[in-house]
Amino acid sequence: MSKKNKPIGYILGQHKVGVGPNKGKVVIQATPLGRHRMSFERFCELVAKDTTLNYMEEQSVLNLAADMAREVVAKGDVVDFGRLGTLSPSLKSKVVPVGSEFNANVHITEPRVNLRPNATYFRLRPEEVSYERMIIKPAMNMDDKEPDEYGGDSPPSGGNIPSPLA
Numbered sequence: 001m002s003k004k005n006k007p008i009g010y011i012l013g014q015h016k017v018g019v020g021p022n023k024g025k026v027v028i029q030a031t032p033l034g035r036h037r038m039s040f041e042r043f044c045e046l047v048a049k050d051t052t053l054n055y056m057e058e059q060s061v062l063n064l065a066a067d068m069a070r071e072v073v074a075k076g077d078v079v080d081f082g083r084l085g086t087l088s089p090s091l092k093s094k095v096v097p098v099g100s101e102f103n104a105n106v107h108i109t110e111p112r113v114n115l116r117p118n119a120t121y122f123r124l125r126p127e128e129v130s131y132e133r134m135i136i137k138p139a140m141n142m143d144d145k146e147p148d149e150y151g152g153d154s155p156p157s158g159g160n161i162p163s164p165l166a
Contacts, residue, residue: 007132009033033134073113083121090114 010030017023044062045055053061069079069087079087092110096102 007130009132009134011134011136030131070113074111081115083118085115085117085121088114088116 044058
């Protein structure tokens with residue numbers, strides 16, 4: 001199922017370390033260079049290639065699964081979402097002094113769906129990826145967007161990224 005993609009682009013940058021054994025030293029570190037954002041429609045087209053469904057049917061199935069899982073979590077249950085991980089309810093609560101009345105509508109804030117990612121799924125194996133050092137072009141105007149092979153918006157190759165080391 002996994003086919004090798006183009007190499008992951010990176011640039012080298014230097015920064016001064018604030019903590020740890022290298023505190024105060026200037027170090028060189030690789031930073032991944034943003035590539036493209038694939039649109040949901042294009043993603044559904046790719047998934048549909050390996051199924052008997054067309055991309056609109058895939059889109060409907062994926063959206064239905066996400067919406068249904070959200071409804072289940074909103075009722076307080078945990079959803080095992082397969083390879084992606086586990087979806088569970090989460091919230092923030094304000095502190096209330098002992099002896100004061102706790103009002104859930106006032107003191108519980110930010111209910112949300114938490115995704116606890118499957119560590120194995122989200123960790124890429126070395127044989128699945130390759131790397132390519134990128135050279136940053138001068139910054140371009142965002143009106144000069146480059147075509148995106150994935151059907152989404154992609155920023156120009158330049159952008160506001162720190163210049164690489166020689």
